[in-house]
Amino acid sequence: MLRLIAVCLFGFLIAAPAHAQPGAQPKLRVIASFSILSDMVAQIGGEQITVVTLVPAMADAHVFQPTPSDARAVAHADVLVASGLNFEPWLDRLVAASGFRGRRIVASEDIAPLALRADHDHGHDHGKSGKGRIDDPHLWHDLTRMQAYVGNITQGLAAVDPAHAEGYRARGAAYAAELRALDAWAEAEVGKLPLAQRKVITQHDAFGYLAARYRIAFMAPQGITTEAEASAEAVGRLIRQIRRENVQALFFENIANPRLIEQIAREAKVKVGGRLYSDALSPPGGEADSFVKMYRLNITRLVEAMKRD
Missing domain, CATH: 3.40.50.1980 (Nitrogenase molybdenum iron protein domain)
Incomplete structure (x- = not known):
């Protein structure tokens, strides 16, 4: 009986959570x-x-x-x-x-x-x-x-x-x-492209800082928030600009419905370059589940799309 009590007591001690120990912060x-x-x-x-x-x-x-x-x-x-x-x-x-x-x-x-x-x-x-x-x-x-x-x-x-x-x-x-180090890599990657090719369409104005840092022209039918719908006038103006300037890089964002970008791509006859991560990461285990992975993925996709002739 005493042996059983000792075994049970030992099991309780090793199973006790670390925060229960005196002095643990x-x-x-x-x-x-x-x-x-x-x-x-x-x-x-x-x-x-x-x-x-x-x-x-x-x-x-x-x-x-x-x-x-x-x-x-x-x-x-x-x-x-x-x-x-x-x-x-x-x-x-x-x-x-x-x-x-x-x-x-x-x-x-x-x-x-x-x-x-x-x-x-x-x-x-x-x-x-x-x-x-x-x-x-x-x-x-x-x-x-x-x-x-x-x-x-x-x-x-x-x-x-x-x-x-x-x-x-x-x-x-x-x-x-x-x-x-990530910034130096991104600057070198974007720097491989001539300025004339650095044009991108996204859903809302989330990439102004990236645009300024790497000298990329970003255009969007919505403002800096996704809360308001883009006007028909803004969409039409953007489609005309895409055709006029031969913009090849169109992206939808992970936080927004891709329907608007898909509509613009159809009307402008341009291929959608895929998804960019603007204001949120992917779920754990996803392709952009950390900020560093997100940033590297965005730059990789942007450069690949802007390379199109």
């Missing part, structure tokens, strides 16, 4: 607003954090509607990481409803955004910072700006959890170096 509970940001936070946070994503993979943050379960998740978080520049227009309401008391990190803080004309907004307020000016929130498509973006996440996590600050900084520095 619980992981930092982090909420990230959307999947691209969530991957970056996970890369920097490592084993010291758990990350919950509000807007999941393949989902559109422009039209996201938080649920009561999202509010509960935010309420219990230690840290909330957002991109900022009004990319998440629903976030302030969610935070207020949840009673969140933790630390809020804005990844785009102190990063100079690109500006778009007000008529590109299509009725949706995306970070208006002055009369006639709208800030483009899609910063992650410029890997040079991502150095400061990664730095803001790193500093925020280190401030909340100073006991593991050294690890956050080391992983943040390694990740920033990986993005610099």
Whole structure:
């Protein structure tokens, strides 16, 4: 009988969860607003954090509607990481409803955004910072700006959890170096094409930073949000431009219905180049389930499509 009790006690001890042991520090509970940001936070946070994503993979943050379960998740978080520049227009309401008391990190803080004309907004307020000016929130498509973006996440996590600050900084520095190498590769790949061939059609103006970084002309029937439908006038104007300038690279985006791009391709008699990932990753195990994989895939597909004569 004593032997049986000893065996049971031993089994209980080895099965006990690690967090039940005295002195063990619980992981930092982090909420990230959307999947691209969530991957970056996970890369920097490592084993010291758990990350919950509000807007999941393949989902559109422009039209996201938080649920009561999202509010509960935010309420219990230690840290909330957002991109900022009004990319998440629903976030302030969610935070207020949840009673969140933790630390809020804005990844785009102190990063100079690109500006778009007000008529590109299509009725949706995306970070208006002055009369006639709208800030483009899609910063992650410029890997040079991502150095400061990664730095803001790193500093925020280190401030909340100073006991593991050294690890956050080391992983943040390694990740920033990986993005610099990716930027050099992308610049070399796009640089193989003459400027006259660097023309692309996408569904909405999500790639302004990539366009500016690598000198690619992106055109879209919708503005910087997918929330509003493209007008017939805008679609017609774009089709005429495709024909006039012989644009060969048309893409649909992973967060939007491809119907509009397919219609434009049919009328302009141009082949669709496939899918680009704009505002969200693919599901785990997919072709673009990390930011680095997403960016490399986008550049590869863009270059291949723009090569067409």
